[in-house]
Amino acid sequence: MKISIFRREFYEVTPMGNEAEKPNIITSSLDFLVNWGRSNSLWPFPYGTACCAIEFMSTEVGRYDLSRIGSEYVRFTPRQSDVLLVAGTITYKQAPILKRIYEQMAEPRWVIAMGACASSGGFYDCYCTVPGIDHIIPVDVYIGGCPPRPEAFFDAMFDLQKKVKDESYMKQRAESIKEQLEMIKAKTAEAKREAAATVHEKVVDVKDFMKEKEQNLVKKAQFWKE
Numbered sequence: 534m535k536i537s538i539f540r541r542e543f544y545e546v547t548p549m550g551n552e553a554e555k556p557n558i559i560t561s562s563l564d565f566l567v568n569w570g571r572s573n574s575l576w577p578f579p580y581g582t583a584c585c586a587i588e589f590m591s592t593e594v595g596r597y598d599l600s601r602i603g604s605e606y607v608r609f610t611p612r613q614s615d616v617l618l619v620a621g622t623i624t625y626k627q628a629p630i631l632k633r634i635y636e637q638m639a640e641p642r643w644v645i646a647m648g649a650c651a652s653s654g655g656f657y658d659c660y661c662t663v664p665g666i667d668h669i670i671p672v673d674v675y676i677g678g679c680p681p682r683p684e685a686f687f688d689a690m691f692d693l694q695k696k697v698k699d700e701s702y703m704k705q706r707a708e709s710i711k712e713q714l715e716m717i718k719a720k721t722a723e724a725k726r727e728a729a730a731t732v733h734e735k736v737v738d739v740k741d742f743m744k745e746k747e748q749n750l751v752k753k754a755q756f757w758k759e
C-alpha cells in the first residue's frame with residue numbers, strides 16, 4: 534500500500550486539524566519501503582570513455598535536473614554507487630577494468646549501457662572493440678542512439694526505477710540464504726569425502742604395515758626352526 538494514498542485516507546477520516554499532527558500509524562510492506570528508497574536514490578558511476586560521456590555531462594545540467602529522481606550524486610568510486618553507467622566504446626583492453634569496477638560495487642547494483650557503442654559495439658566492427666558490454670557484465674537497461682539525448686537517459690532511469698520497484702528484498706534475502714546453505718552443504722559433503730578418503734588411506738597403510746610385520750615374523754620363526 535502506498536504511503537501517500539494511505540495518509541490521504543487517514544486525513545480524510547480525521548478532519549480535525551490537530552488530529553493530523555498527532556503521531557499516527559503507517560502500514561506498508563518492507564519490499565515497498567526498501568524499493569521506494571532504492572529507486573529514488575540511484576547514484577550513477579559514470580564509466581565514460583568517449584562522446585556519450587560528454588552527452589551525459591549535459592544531462593547533469595540544471596535544465597534537465599537529475600535531482601528530480603535522486604540521481605544527481607554522480608560518484609567516482611564504485612563503493613558509493615548503485616548504477617554503473619557505461620557511456621562510450623569499450624575495448625578488450627578495458628574489459629577487465631570494467632569488470633573489476635562492477636565487482637567492486639556493493640549489491641544491489643544495476644548497469645546501464647548508454648549509446649550504440651556500449652550496447653553493441655556501434656559502428657566499430659574491428660578486432661579491438663567489445664561488441665556490447667553484455668559480453669562482460671550483465672546489463673539492466675540499454676539506451677539506443679549515437680549519442681543518446683538526455684531525454685533518452687531519463688527514460689532509461691525511469692525504466693530502471695520501475696525495475697527496482699518490482700524487485701523483492703525479502704525474496705532476494707531468501708535466495709541469498711538458500712545459496713549460502715547450498716554452498717555450506719556442498720563444502721560439508723566435500724570435507725566428508727576428503728576425510729573418508731584420508732581415513733581409507735590410513736587404514737590401508739596400517740593393514741600393509743601389519744601384513745609386512747606378520748611376514749617378517751613368519752620368516753624369523755622359519756629361520757629359528759631351521
Ligand code: SF4
Pocket residue numbers: 583584585586620621622647648649650651655678679680681
Ligand atoms: S554511441 Fe556514438 S556518441 Fe556514443 S560513444 Fe559511440 S560513437 Fe560516440
